[in-house]
Amino acid sequence: MKYLIIKFGGSVLEELPFSFYQDIVDIQRRGEWKPVIVHGGGPLISELLTQLNIETTFVNGMRKTTSDVLDVVEMVLSGKVNKQVVRTLKQAGGQAIGMSGVDGDLLQASPLQDSALGYVGQVEEVNIYLIKQVVEQDLIPVISPIGLDEQGERYNINGDVAAAAVAKALGGKLCFVSNIPGIYKEVEGVKQILTQVTKPEVEEMIVSGDIKEGMIPKVKAALEALMFAVPEVVILNGKEKGSLVSFTSGNEIGTKVVL
Numbered sequence: 001m002k003y004l005i006i007k008f009g010g011s012v013l014e015e016l017p018f019s020f021y022q023d024i025v026d027i028q029r030r031g032e033w034k035p036v037i038v039h040g041g042g043p044l045i046s047e048l049l050t051q052l053n054i055e056t057t058f059v060n061g062m063r064k065t066t067s068d069v070l071d072v073v074e075m076v077l078s079g080k081v082n083k084q085v086v087r088t089l090k091q092a093g094g095q096a097i098g099m100s101g102v103d104g105d106l107l108q109a110s111p112l113q114d115s116a117l118g119y120v121g122q123v124e125e126v127n128i129y130l131i132k133q134v135v136e137q138d139l140i141p142v143i144s145p146i147g148l149d150e151q152g153e154r155y156n157i158n159g160d161v162a163a164a165a166v167a168k169a170l171g172g173k174l175c176f177v178s179n180i181p182g183i184y185k186e187v188e189g190v191k192q193i194l195t196q197v198t199k200p201e202v203e204e205m206i207v208s209g210d211i212k213e214g215m216i217p218k219v220k221a222a223l224e225a226l227m228f229a230v231p232e233v234v235i236l237n238g239k240e241k242g243s244l245v246s247f248t249s250g251n252e253i254g255t256k257v258v259l
Ligand SMILES: Nc1ncnc2c1ncn2[C@@H]1O[C@H](COP(=O)(O)OP(=O)(O)O)[C@@H](O)[C@H]1O
Pocket: 008, 009, 010, 011, 012, 040, 041, 042, 160, 177, 178, 179, 180, 182, 183, 184, 185, 210, 211, 212, 213, 214, 215, 216, 218
């Protein structure tokens, strides 16, 4: 069974064309690939935090998460965004089931070493049996990135980190769908999209500042996934119609991350 882990973030969520969801349903129907969705929703979380007058800051693309922030993160991701994605897949003719990483120990987590980030977690284990059961029922799993530790404490997990963990556990291809056509690099004042980027190049671009903000956890997660049995990782633009189908058809699209 070939799994395709599709991660889309808040950057593109509101702008994804309806055809993007239809493409996911089509891919599932054709049967070669089993789509598993992991989503983010960072900007929507920030919006609600601002409305509630709760301060929010990021360190290297990760949100500092106090317990007040954590409540809002869970509300937005596992409530609003997760159900919106399930609903849209239904409108596109598919059947999806929304799950948070909290449900059925789907994302077993531990706190990040960086305690300055508060309740931010990393994934220790993924309950792939649950995902496989759902997939066998011809349902598309839609996963929100909140994890639980052994004591039942919840953690905010970056969506890219969660998607890489799911891809690693399933050994599937990983597709980061974002609002940019790939990773760009400025060469003599001109922005160029890279068709492929290697681990040493990524590391250098983080140091030079060419890769910044939300792109940092994305490329780090991509490299981590590649080091553990994920056959392919690509970053592509969800606003570009047909981009996902193009990727599953083996065409060169977006930026491929390689070791
Ligand atoms: N070198 C780069 N190439 C492309 N995007 C970059 C780069 N460095 C930083 N970014 C930023 O990363 C963003 C994507 O990350 P993020 O906003 O977290 O997206 P998502 O919500 O899809 O996870 C882009 O919109 C862009 O602003």
